[in-house]
Amino acid sequence: MxxxxxxxFWRQYSRNKLAVFGLGIVAGVVIGTLxxxxxxxxxxxxxxxxxxxxxxxxxxxxxxxxLLGRDLLSEMLHGAGHSxxxxxxxxxxxxxxxxxxxxxxxxxxxxxxxxxxxxxxIFQAVPxxxxxxxxxxxxxxxxxxxxxxxxxxxxxxxxRLVRAETMRLRSSDFVAACATFGxxxxxxxxxxxxxxxxxxxxxxxxxxxxxxxLIEAGLSFIGLGDPAALSWGTMLATGREALYNGWYMxxxxxxxxxxxxxxxxxVGEGLNDAFNPRRQRRGG
Amino acid sequence: MTAGISxxxxxxxxxxxxxGGALPLQIVRGVSFSLMPGKTLALVGESGxxxxxxxxxxxRLLPPPLSILHGTIRFGDIDVTRLGTAAxxxxxxxxxxxxxxxxxxxxxxxxxxxxxxxxxxxxxxxxSRNALRRRVLELLDLVRLPxxxxxxxxxxxxxxxxxxxxVLIAMALAGRPRVLIADxxxxxxxxxxxxxxxxxxxxxxxxxxxxxxxxxxDLGLVADYADGVAVMYAGSIIEAGTAAHVLSRPAHxxxxxxxGARPPLRPASMPDTGKRVRLVEIPGxxxxxxxxxxxxxxxxxxxxxxxxxxxxxxxQALIGDGHVASCIRVGEKA
Numbered sequence: 027m028x029x030x031x032x033x034x035f036w037r038q039y040s041r042n043k044l045a046v047f048g049l050g051i052v053a054g055v056v057i058g059t060l061x062x063x064x065x066x067x068x069x070x071x072x073x074x075x076x077x078x079x080x081x082x083x084x085x086x087x088x089x090x091x092x093l094l095g096r097d098l099l100s101e102m103l104h105g106a107g108h109s110x111x112x113x114x115x116x117x118x119x120x121x122x123x124x125x126x127x128x129x130x131x132x133x134x135x136x137x138x139x140x141x142x143x144x145x146x147x148i149f150q151a152v153p154x155x156x157x158x159x160x161x162x163x164x165x166x167x168x169x170x171x172x173x174x175x176x177x178x179x180x181x182x183x184x185x186r187l188v189r190a191e192t193m194r195l196r197s198s199d200f201v202a203a204c205a206t207f208g209x210x211x212x213x214x215x216x217x218x219x220x221x222x223x224x225x226x227x228x229x230x231x232x233x234x235x236x237x238x239x240l241i242e243a244g245l246s247f248i249g250l251g252d253p254a255a256l257s258w259g260t261m262l263a264t265g266r267e268a269l270y271n272g273w274y275m276x277x278x279x280x281x282x283x284x285x286x287x288x289x290x291x292x293v294g295e296g297l298n299d300a301f302n303p304r305r306q307r308r309g310g
Numbered sequence: 311m312t313a314g315i316s317x318x319x320x321x322x323x324x325x326x327x328x329x330g331g332a333l334p335l336q337i338v339r340g341v342s343f344s345l346m347p348g349k350t351l352a353l354v355g356e357s358g359x360x361x362x363x364x365x366x367x368x369x370r371l372l373p374p375p376l377s378i379l380h381g382t383i384r385f386g387d388i389d390v391t392r393l394g395t396a397a398x399x400x401x402x403x404x405x406x407x408x409x410x411x412x413x414x415x416x417x418x419x420x421x422x423x424x425x426x427x428x429x430x431x432x433x434x435x436x437x438s439r440n441a442l443r444r445r446v447l448e449l450l451d452l453v454r455l456p457x458x459x460x461x462x463x464x465x466x467x468x469x470x471x472x473x474x475x476x477v478l479i480a481m482a483l484a485g486r487p488r489v490l491i492a493d494x495x496x497x498x499x500x501x502x503x504x505x506x507x508x509x510x511x512x513x514x515x516x517x518x519x520x521x522x523x524x525x526x527x528d529l530g531l532v533a534d535y536a537d538g539v540a541v542m543y544a545g546s547i548i549e550a551g552t553a554a555h556v557l558s559r560p561a562h563x564x565x566x567x568x569x570g571a572r573p574p575l576r577p578a579s580m581p582d583t584g585k586r587v588r589l590v591e592i593p594g595x596x597x598x599x600x601x602x603x604x605x606x607x608x609x610x611x612x613x614x615x616x617x618x619x620x621x622x623x624x625x626q627a628l629i630g631d632g633h634v635a636s637c638i639r640v641g642e643k644a
Contacts, residue, residue, distance in 0.1 A: 199415040203478070206369055207430045207485060208402035217429055221420045 031081035031220035038300035045296020051289025055282075059107040070256055074100075092261075092275050093268045101261055102278055109239050109283070112169065113290075116176040116238030117231045124181035125227060129215050130186025133196050134167050143189070146182035154179035159239055167245075167252045171251060176241050180234055187230055191223040225301035232294035236287040243283050258283050319521045320368070320489050325381035327363050327372065327545075328600060335600040336379065338363055339545040345489060345521040350512075350534040352524045352553065354568070355542035358596045361525050364542075365491045368523070369402050385489070403485030404434045411494040413474035417466035423477045424462030431483040449480040454510060472503035473497035481512065483518075485553050485643070490515075493525045509533050529572060533557050541565050544607035551633030559637035561627075563612045567592035606637070614639050 040046055058065075075084065079091040081098075089098035131142040149157070161175035196219065197200060204214050239258075245251045246259025247266070258279035265275030327338035338360040345351050353361045360444035366372050368383055370390060383390035385405055393401060410416040418426055427446045431437065437445060450458035453476040466474055475495065482490060492511065496504035512535060515522055524536055532539055532553060539549040539557065541564065549562040560566045570590040597603060603610060605620040612619070618638060627640045 090523070199410055199412060200418045202371070203408070203410055203416045203481070204429075206402055206408040207372055207481060208399040208404060210399060210433075210434050213429075213433070218418055219419075224417070224420075 042296045046291040048292025062103035070100040070104040112242045113235040113239035117235040119177040120180035124184025128185040132189035132192025229298045236290040320345040321384045337599040348519045349537040350522040351538040352536035357541040360545040404487040407482035407487035408491040428479040434485040452482045457583045489521045491523045544602040549635040555633045
């Protein structure tokens with residue numbers, strides 16, 4: 027098992043140079059988001075200049091303006107927050123729901139397990155993106171409904187992962203030993219089994235953040251996103267209308283999404299390597 | 311055993327363990343024993359004899375589909391077989407605690423030993439942070455873990471086998487139990503560490519009046535540390551009595567076989583005479599759990615089998631001073 031010491035962990039993680047690179051990307055995006063009000067104060071959706079101002083044309087707008095004359099840099103910085111927030115909330119929500127269900131199903135087995143896993147299969151049997159579209163279409167799109175819809179399609183994979191780990195751990199001696207000390211089931215699950223499930227759970231959660239960002243961008247792109255929100259996805263959707271004479275409007279958010287998602291996935295892979303040193307590839 | 315029933319702290323009567331239902335299967339077939347405070351009873355037998363199941367049954371922790379089919383377990387005034395979930399949790403740890411065989415796998419690999427010990431304490435006691443830490447150190451001191459203050463933040467894989475077993479015993483003692491079940495507590499350890507751990511256990515036992523159920527296959531340990539011995543074969547106790555009596559005058563052919571299959575027992579005080587004896591193995595193998603032959607389960611492997619051995623389960627014969635053996639030929643072949 028892995029010893030979770032910060033210094034040793036970082037040494038393992040930093041062996042994978044790509045993972046360090048990914049962490050740099052993620053850190054950059056997060057810092058950009060946090061500094062948005064400093065770099066570009068004011069409403070990012072305010073019309074501040076001429077429309078279709080190409081990047082570099084007007085020094086006030088390093089990334090140009092969109093088809094309404096809004097500052098693209100400001101939109102990029104402020105929109106990042108929404109994309110990240112949705113990705114992180116979805117990952118946390120799915121880990122919480124899936125983790126809890128997986129723990130209970132794996133520990134109690136029998137009927138509990140059968141019912142919970144059939145439920146998971148129902149969600150897994152329908153293509154995820156389609157299910158998200160249906161859920162969002164049924165309710166009015168907002169941060170909460172979109173987040174909940176993505177959680178609804180994401181939790182089963184986490185539940186399965188945690189369930190498998192729990193089933194392996196519940197028959198281990200240390201769980202049996204805790205039972206002989208009179209420890210209650212919830213306490214065994216939370217203090218003994220859950221910490222042992224954390225490495226794969228953390229890896230999956232990080233990857234799920236990336237897929238949450240992608241799904242939200244996809245939804246916004248086809249016009250099902252939250253119309254009031256500003257995210258990289260809604261920027262893509264707006265830019266789509268000017269794809270021929272102003273492709274840069276879609277290119278910036280598009281590239282930002284791709285780079286961020288790759289960054290997060292690299293971090294996920296790095297975490298995986300750091301948690302499982304044996305599976306580590308040489309060089310990396 | 312020898313003392314009266316009323317002084318015992320734990321008493322099992324005619325325990326039968328197996329799978330119930332349409333096709334019942336009995337693995338432990340009517341085991342009775344009693345434990346005295348401050349005394350050690352050794353439950354001896356080969357693997358598959360049902361001795362570990364017996365231990366789990368005392369805590370009502372048999373893995374399904376196994377269950378206690380029959381019999382009573384009395385702890386003090388409590389009938390353990392009738393306890394509900396909450397009362398059982400109270401019993402486990404605070405009444406009866408258990409030490410496992412393999413100390414590495416019995417410790418959580420991702421938790422420091424101090425935290426694990428604190429968790430075990432917290433099951434039965436609400437304590438402030440400082441009091442909890444003091445109690446943890448006190449327990450580690452009790453099991454004489456060297457450098458306890460420094461070890462407290464260490465993870466199990468950093469400790470030696472003996473140290474791990476000490477931590478595990480400390481965890482078992484966390485709830486101040488009155489009965490300690492030690493399931494092969496030293497089998498995974500070096501011989502010298504074995505002695506240290508067992509000496510420490512014996513000392514703890516004297517200090518707290520702990521009753522110990524020592525589950526072992528090692529008759530040498532039993533001779534040195536147990537007051538009473540119960541020998542199990544194929545789910546039944548086939549011979550029981552005081553350790554001195556049973557080991558010096560074994561009555562059942564199986565017990566004799568076990569003793570014959572190991573170098574002669576020699577108390578540490580007696581010098582090695584240099585005499586070498588050829589060790590004799592017991593022919594055949596233990597019957598599969600739940601498939602013991604009718605009559606005397608040992609009959610197929612016994613050198614003294616006669617026709618009537620296979621006809622009915624042998625009754626217990628009293629040999630003297632609480633020493634009993636389940637063999638119909640006990641009287642003749644002495």
